[in-house]
Amino acid sequence: MFDRASKCVLLLTLCMVFLSLTPVADLEGIATQLTTEALEPEKQEMLPAGTPHGPIVIFGDANFADTALLEGWPGDGSPENPYVIEGLDIDLGGGEGHCISITNTRVCFIISNCILTGASWESGAGILLDNVRYGELVKNILDGNHFGILEINSHFNIVANNTCTSNDWSGIHLFESDFNTVVKNTCKNNNDRGITLESSNYNIVANNTCTNNDWAGIHLWGSFYNTVTNNTCGSNEFGIYLGFSSSNTVANNTCTSNTATGIFLYESILNTVANNTCTNNWVGIYLDFSNSNPMSNNMCNNTATGIYLYFSGNNTVTDNTCTSNGESGIHLEGSNSNIVSDNTCTSNNGDGISVTPRFMLDTEFNTLSNNICSNNTGNGIAIFASMGWYANLSNNTCLNNTCTGNGGSGILLGYLSNSNTVSNNTCNDNGNGISLWLSNSNIVSDNTCNNNNYGIYLYESVSNTVANNTCLSNTEHGITLDDSDNNTVTHNTCTNNGESGISLGNSDYNTMADNTCTSNDIGISLEYSNHTTVVNNICNYNRIGIYLYLSDNNTVTRNTCLSNTEHDIYLVDSDSNTVASNITSIYxxxxxxxxxxxxxxxxxxxxxxxxxxxxxxxxxxxxxxxxxxxxxxxxxxxxxxxxxxxxxxxxxxxxxxxxxxxxxxxxxxxxxx
Structure with missing residues (x-):
């Protein structure tokens, strides 16, 4: 007996170590291979299905052998010839205890094709494994219990092809149990959770169907290094829920029509969330106080938001498709130092990507790069705070994004968005290309903003740098400063815009330098704007090259204004301006x-x-x-x-x-x- 047990330990240990090193894509095949015997019961000698039986209680290997002999169960407990408990119908009728209880065993056994019901007292289970190894639970029906299957401190077991329905707590529940394989089970209509891993590590949960459970389809709590893959979790409150869990892989799952979230992480770190389909949930993937989780290649189409980060930092959100969501494709709230890159966020009924603070708590150091944010009803990318929140959005970077065809702005820096960088983005065919509202000390550079209403628009924004941008064929102005002071606008190309290349209204102490403003109605226009320097600009082929209206104490020097159809430099009701060393096309x-x-x-x-x-x-x-x-x-x-x-x-x-x-x-x- 000792030699057989040793063989069993060695075999299953090697299998689980091998599984932990195997890529996600291969897990389904390996799980199937591991459970070949369990999933093909025709190879076993079958007892008649549904044979009525009383509750079974086994304590220890010796008691298992005695009970098997008494019951006439086949097998000897070895890996080659496990005990088989099969075809029984056990109904506790709501009484105390468990339908089948096995404790402190190391022998190999199979429980299959049993109907186990009525263990509905507070801790009752259809099958209880307590300090058990090397068991296989296959093709059983567990209905109306408190737990369908409950493992406590049990390792190296296989739970496959069971149907766990209408249980009061979990269909399948693992507590402090490691290296188990839970595959191809159906867990539905349970009053709390379909499958639960609590303080359980290195388990495989694959190819299960967990639907219509009152709370979560699959729930991990305080659990590490588990693989949750290829499961279907629909019509629950949460499809898959991780709490205080680390270093798990959640991949290739389908989480649809859950009332809250497809995949939810709470205070969980270093989990990989990849290749999941999360549709028709309230939120597709939600991180709550969860850091350093990579999320990639997920498909999110939901009632509210595709991917939502709440007070979550250092996460990587890449290559996800977040389309046709009811609100934003991706939303960061009070979340810092995240990388959001190479995502497709299109046709959302809100913003493609939105970043906001929380009341009195800043949001900063996020990088949004190489995303496609197009055809959203709101903005392509929006970084903004609600009025009165007294929290800054600072040191965020928007780089190399494509934001086209949005109803609002391609990129919006809203209230209290300060010291951010917006660079090398393409913002065409939007309401506005790039907008800054009440935002200070930002850098807006090397962007392309064509065919918008306004190319770049600043409102009540101070000390920003707008440089090296291309603003072509916008309906109104290429670059607009409205009630915005102390900004530097330099080396921009503003051509063929419907009104002005660069327009200032009620804006003082700005610098307009080295810009090319050609083929507009007006090259550079100042209205009610004072103490501004306009220097070294090229304003050719406009109706008016440079225009000042009710604008005083400005300096207009060393500009080139050629071939304008009406006036090269035109001042109206403007006092104490310095105009010098300009080149014009007429005497x-x-x-x-x-x-x-x-x-x-x-x-x-x-x-x-x-x-x-x-x-x-x-x-x-x-x-x-x-x-x-x-x-x-x-x-x-x-x-x-x-x-x-x-x-x-x-x-x-x-x-x-x-x-x-x-x-x-x-x-x-x-x-x-």
Missing amino acids: FGLLLLGGVFLLLPLCIPELGAVWPIASAIIQRTRYQLVFWFRKRRVGQDEIIVPIRYRMASWLRTRGSLKHMVVDEPLEADSSDQ
Whole structure:
């Protein structure tokens, strides 16, 4: 007997170690191979099905041998010739105890084709294995018990092809039990869970059907290194639930029509969630206070959200398909330092990917890269906080995403989104390409924003850098700053937009430098915007190159404004602006309107010599303009020459000049007589 038991231990130990090292894709075949004998009972000598029998209690190997002899069960307990308990019908009728109870054994045995019911007292089980090894439970029906099958401190057992229904707690429950194989069971209509692993490790749970259970289809609690694969978990509250569990693999499962979540992780780390189909749940995959879990290649189409991370960090969410969800495809709430990459989030009735904080708790250091977020009714990617939450979204990165055809913005940085980087994204055919609302100190660079309403839009946003972006063929403006101060807009290409290439409204102390704004209605437009520097820009082939309206104390220098159809540089009711060293396509290239009107030539020949206006400060007085400019002559020191250039007399001598617009008469004074 000792030699047979030793062989049994060695055989099953080697099998389980081999399984733990085997790729997920091979597990179904290996589980089937392990249970060949159990799953093909025709090879065993069968007793008549449904033979009525009283409860069976076995304690220890010796008692097993005595009971087998008394009952006439075949076998001797060896791996080659296990004991067989088969074809019994045991109904406890709600009384105490278990239908079959086996404790403290190491012999090999099979329980198959039994109908075990009525063990419905608080801890009753259809089959109880307590400190048992090397058992096979196959093709049994366990109905109306507290537990269908309960293993306590039991290892190296096989549970296969059983039907566990209408049990008060779990259809199959493993407690502190390791290296078991649970395959091809049907666990449905149980009052709590289909299959439970509690403090149980290195088990295989594969190819089971767990449906219509009141709480979870499959539940792992405090369990490690288990493999849960190829199961169908539908119409439960949770399809698969992991709590305080680590280093498990959850793969190739189908979790559909669960009222809460397809797959749920609570305070669980280092689990692999891959290749699952989670559809028609409230949320497909939900991580709650769960860190460092890789999630990949899952299909999520659900009532609310595809994948939801709540206070969960350092997770990797890659290559998932989250489409046609009722809200966001992927949502991060109060979650930090996650990588969300290479996902497809399309046709969601919300945002493709959304990131929000929780009240007074920041969300930061997430990377969203290489995702496709298209045709969502909301935004492609949205990083935003609710008003009054007093929490920042900072140091997040949006990189190389494709966000097209969204009803809102391709990428939105909303309230309190500060110090984020948005770079190398393609945001075409959206409501807006990229929008910043009440967001500060962000970098928006190297993006392509074409065919939107606005290419890039900033509202009440401060100290942002908008650089090296391409904004083409947008309906209104290429880049817009609205009530936004101290921003730097540089090296952008804004072409063929319906209104302005770059537009500022009520925005002060900004820098517009080295931009190319061509073939728009207006190249660069400032309205009600002050103390802004417009320098080294190319504004060609527009209707107006650079336009200032009610904008004061700005500096417009070293810009190139060529071949604009109406005006190269056009100022209306704008005071104390510095306009200097610009290149225009006509001799008289600057028009100012407001009280008096002037078409300013690039040089003033009436001075007796042609002096370039190198640094002109233009001030409007009652009827005249005062030019202060530097006179430059070779061999002489520079001198400042003040010139009063009378407007009315200048207009009389230049009255027929091109591009002159005068809609208000000028009064003459004595100097004009």
